Amino acid sequence: MERLFEYRTIGRLSEDDTANGFQKPARQLGRPFSDDALKELVRASRGYPYFIQAYGKAAWNASDSNPIPLTAVMDGEPLARKELDSGLYLSRWQRAKASGRHYLAAMAAINGDDMCQSADVAAYLGKTTKETSAARDSLIRLGLIYAPEHGKVAFTVPGMGEFITRTTPTESQTYDH
Incomplete structure (x- = not known):
């Protein structure tokens, strides 16, 4: 049987790479994260790519400020957790x-x-x-x-x-x- 895909393990990113994962696209769109917001996003996401996506999206959507403040990260955290619960964890639980x-x-x-x-x-x-x-x-x-x-x-x-x-x-x- 021919393999159609090559699977690779993606682990945690370094703190610098995690910070860049949040900040680079935000800067490109003209709304970077404040230093304290970025620090909290790095902590909350623990360097996991799917978590970076969920927390970044939630913080972005919780603010129209420039730069995006820590309060937006805190306001977005329950939404990110809900997305991870329903989109990541629950689907795995359901497989068992x-x-x-x-x-x-x-x-x-x-x-x-x-x-x-x-x-x-x-x-x-x-x-x-x-x-x-x-x-x-x-x-x-x-x-x-x-x-x-x-x-x-x-x-x-x-x-x-x-x-x-x-x-x-x-x-x-x-x-x-």
């Missing part, structure tokens, strides 16, 4: 079956967004690692988690654990397969 959702929720409860031990996830669920291996493997195949080291798991998307603990998505969410 019930057993996978339990596994994801256990990961979030144990260590938030940080890497955790597969054995700890199983123990949290009251099961053995063998009993949870099918759910774990399914989540890895779906690209929702990965195994950075033997016996450890982590979310592939930054902030996923925080989303799960903050919103407590329900079991009744549609399963997209």
Whole structure:
């Protein structure tokens, strides 16, 4: 079978590259961000390209000032979070079956967004690692988690654990397969 696409991992950008991701297009359009607004955007986006897009758009839309002030970033933050919740996190949650959702929720409860031990996830669920291996493997195949080291798991998307603990998505969410 011929591959039609080449996939590349895009990680976090440096603080300078993140700042440029916000400031360069804003300057080109004649409405740059103030220094304190830019500093907050860099912090909030954590250097992740999709986050840069969401936070930049929300701050831009929340202001007609020049330069765009910190207040616009703060006013736009709930809108950016809502866009990330519905467009990034919820769609990933919906891909998992019930057993996978339990596994994801256990990961979030144990260590938030940080890497955790597969054995700890199983123990949290009251099961053995063998009993949870099918759910774990399914989540890895779906690209929702990965195994950075033997016996450890982590979310592939930054902030996923925080989303799960903050919103407590329900079991009744549609399963997209």
